[in-house]
Amino acid sequence: NAGVMQNPRHLVRRRGQEARLRCSPMKGHSHVYWYRQLPEEGLKFMVYLQKENIIDESGMPKERFSAEFPKEGPSILRIQQVVRGDSAAYFCASSPPDWAGTEAFFGQGTRLTVV
Amino acid sequence: GQQLNQSPQSMFIQEGEDVSMNCTSSSIFNTWLWYKQDPGEGPVLLIALYKAGELTSNGRLTAQFGITRKDSFLNISASIPSDVGIYFCAGHRNQGGKLIFGQGTELSVKP
Numbered sequence: 064n065a066g067v068m069q070n071p072r073h074l075v076r077r078r079g080q081e082a083r084l085r086c087s088p089m090k091g092h093s094h095v096y097w098y099r100q101l102p103e104e105g106l107k108f109m110v111y112l113q114k115e116n117i118i119d120e121s122g123m124p125k126e127r128f129s130a131e132f133p134k135e136g137p138s139i140l141r142i143q144q145v146v147r148g149d150s151a152a153y154f155c156a157s158s159p160p161d162w163a164g165t166e167a168f169f170g171q172g173t174r175l176t177v178v
Numbered sequence: 179g180q181q182l183n184q185s186p187q188s189m190f191i192q193e194g195e196d197v198s199m200n201c202t203s204s205s206i207f208n209t210w211l212w213y214k215q216d217p218g219e220g221p222v223l224l225i226a227l228y229k230a231g232e233l234t235s236n237g238r239l240t241a242q243f244g245i246t247r248k249d250s251f252l253n254i255s256a257s258i259p260s261d262v263g264i265y266f267c268a269g270h271r272n273q274g275g276k277l278i279f280g281q282g283t284e285l286s287v288k289p
Binding site: 067096098103104105106107108111119121122154156167168169170171172174 | 181182184213218219220221222223266268275276277278279280281282
């Protein structure tokens with residue numbers, strides 16, 4: 064039973080380019096959460112998605128950031144026109160529909176470096 | 179955005195010593211979770227707490243959900259070198275909703 068899979072593990076982008084981060088949830092999980100972690104800080108919530116729906120995007124920056132979780136395929140976090148301040152580790156977590164707390168599992172993260 | 183207040187920020191201890199860290203919040207949570215994160219990895223769940231006053235153990239780890247629902251602590255007994263890492267508390271309010279994380283406690287264990 065594979066865990067939450069994120070790719071790529073490391074991503075380097077030049078300022079102004081686009082970054083696409085992918086997350087495949089655990090089998091049977093239909094809820095996906097994206098978090099961002101700056102160096103030496105805790106994880107900050109960005110967005111919560113179910114299949115084809117954005118449930119809570121209160122942590123997403125208003126510009127340049129978008130997320131989707133299509134009916135088929137992985138969830139995608141897209142960052143357009145990246146800037147140095149976007150450099151961080153981005154983590155995805157997934158849970159089943161009736162999550163009571165313990166069933167939220169994190170992936171290994173994508174470390175984005177903007178040069 | 180909202181964060182939990184986690185302390186201490188870092189700890190340097192000798193192998194075999196006990197460790198205690200805690201989290202506080204100005205608002206109530208329905209679930210408290212404790213995670214450990216190793217360098218370059220994602221957080222791994224250690225303990226989940228669902229009821230105010232609940233005390234739960236997982237091997238050498240013990241955690242409690244404060245009766246006010248605004249705080250939680252994690253104890254590690256008889257620390258070993260592999261306990262090294264960053265420990266995060268996280269609070270959760272609603273089923274299916276987001277987690278709010280503390281700033282983390284970095285633990286170093288000297289053999």
